[in-house]
Amino acid sequence: MTRSPKIGEIVLLVMVLSACTARAGEYDFDIPGIKKRPYEIGGNLETRGILHRLNRHGLLYKTKYYDASESATRGEFHQILELNGRVLVGPLRARIKTHSEYVETYRHHDLDHELYEAYLTYNTSPAFTLQTGKRVFKWGKGYAWNPVGFVNRPKDPEDPERDLEGFTALGADFIRSFGPAGLQSLSFTPLILPVSNHINQELGESGDTLIAAKLYLLLYDTDLDFMVRLGPRRPEMYGIDFSRNLKENLEVHGELAYLRGYEHKALDDGGKLASQTSNAFSFLFGLRYLTASDTTLIFEYYHHGEGYDSGEADRFYSFLDQSCRNYLDTKNQQQIDRAGKVRQAYLRDKNFMKDYLYLKVSQKEPFDILYLTPYITLIANLNDGSFSVSPSATYRPVTNLELTLRTIFPIGGSMTEYGEKQDRCRMELRVKYYF
Template sequence: MRAGPARRRSAVAALALALAAADARADDAATDWRASAELAVSASPARADAPANPGLVDARRGEAGPALHVNARHAAGDLVLTADGWLQARRDWLRGETVSHGYLPEASASWQAGSSVNLSAGIGAFRWGSGYSWNPANPLTDVQANNTSRALAYRRDGDPFASIEFAFGQDLLALTVAQLRQTDRLLDRQERRENRAVLRYQAMFDGADITAFAAAGDGESFGGLSASAAPGDQLELHAELGLRSRRRAPSVRAVDLGPAQAPLAVLDFAPRPVATLSGLVGGQYTFADSTNLIVEFFHDGNGLSRGEFDALRAGIASSRERLDDPAFGAAAQGFLKDTTRLAGRMRRDYLFVRVARDELFARTDLHAYARTGLADGATVWGLLLRRAITPALRVQAGVELYRGDADSEARLIPVRQRVEAALIADF
């Protein structure tokens, strides 16, 4: 059995903190804890016709195993301790190995230093912004965390942070310093830690709110604006803007190898001093039967333009021709592998739609969603079914399909779909 020691220790620490808080007196109203155990299975068949992965990486997935999740919150006067941790083991039946993981999404302390001042520190996530599918206004966003209509919960270690907040009536001013692990492949290939200082101001109104962000760190500045409004009981509208001082999407460069050979395609991940503007506009409507509809359009100014995507595809074609080249075959493999890692959401304009209905029939919930790239029609289709067997036991299953034409970015994703299912017991 293989395990990541740091991940395992961090999750054990989270569970220990959570269980320590839960070990308080049963009648202590300041302690709240929840736990669940799950038995999960997931599978992803490889795409045989992925242009950037001609057998270089075994992208297939077939895993099953248990997981334990504990969340705890303990308040002692003005001090609040919060912990959230996962321990899981997965048996990969395709490769014949078992891998254990520990995750610590949150372990933090918060102290109410006065009637209007709050101090907090630890590790956690920063779910700021009004959008559902993406939050371009948030300088600390995690692009993987937003979609909750999946059978298996997204889990990763949280980011170290310290924050001070000042309340002014309904308004809030906060300063947060954090080390963000970047999960957007267009922003950073290595998922390295990024140092950020974020100033956030939130103003609340009757049925509306506006949040402004200003951030800096690692040679980059960022500004964001998020707003939402509820014109009625059933309709909510929202919008976000984010301005980044650098363009960080990789560019395709052609390295001249001399008159006798075609240029070598390489991906250049160096940031360029070009400002990028991203935005999202959307809304959600809840019908009388409790069906919830979300529609959003978003534009990623850091994404690839049509010309840049065409250059990427040309680089894929030329790299495939060089795979057997003794001098440049390794470089060609590197280009194709990096391109495969970028696949999923590398273009600029997308439309997202989600329909969710809880209690559709017999304690069964249904969620369906689609995200379509407006440049090439590449679409991610998703479906989740969740059924409560008892108040403390439920089963849920989901599928996500990646479809598109031969020239679309969907074909660059090395798997055709992802299927997941889980039996979850709460206690």
């Protein structure tokens, strides 16, 4: 695909209009008797540069770039424009959010447009709301993972706060409040999620219909959720989560999910990819702690019940290694094609094994440097001992501008998750402007 000659003009126009909007905002003031506008329009523009220091000895690199010239580094460039709007007309609310992204790598450049959200809600009363359309649901209390996120897009633990696309659903919210003690609040959210060639393709086959529901309770100052998702040709999903503030500066949370009848694909002893129907429990436990010096710690342990055990992972890496050797000896493309299919089956999740730890430590304005927040993130695979470390920093010099520098170092031996990562190191610089 060729680069559109109008992209630069569009980006420049958005920045100029945004700057004008921001300047006008400096002189906004409320006039008594004047109603606020029933709509909001905004968005953000992000430029992201990524530098990959490649792990040329890693199996994921060898099976993906087998036909590429030897290179120690590769670069990526992303230009992202997100627009969002809200309209309020009496009991009717509408929201839309778009995501446009231009990506340029050494192999290609492309421009993608996605509709992240487009939905309507109708409040018949304070206790009842109808909703329809495409919406981002945030089921679960975990920060890096959500095993009970049955209607969520999966997070990237290396970037868990990144905006994600929603799913299309028809649903409702029933809400009821009680006294200040015991059961304080209750809500129930049923959802119908249809599947077609154009919507919710990830959830099933065209013509399928899934149902999901969440029951929320505020019980003795503890947030509790009970979830379920059912549908044809997909596993039954049941879950529960909780969150509670033990102190003003200490919160604990957890999730438990049970999947019944999911398809587990793994290599057998003969090197063939075999499927079997299995059941699994996944769970997460975590906490957030804020110190008196504004240091925030987020810690989570995640057991991925559908993940692969050490023996299955060893067979996976041995298969990739043998496929690379066979290709070098024979130049038979089928060896690489088979490796690609197996890699896709195993790596469908961001973390594909059983047990993980997550730790993030951030410090607000260290040494009295205003608007600076450095942080460091650790993600560890407890099954093979490999891990990644990511020292990063975010700086907000003005209200609408955010600068982020991230570095990620995967560390581990051969035949381990992070030791076989495609990158030895990855550096990212993000410049994000809100309007």
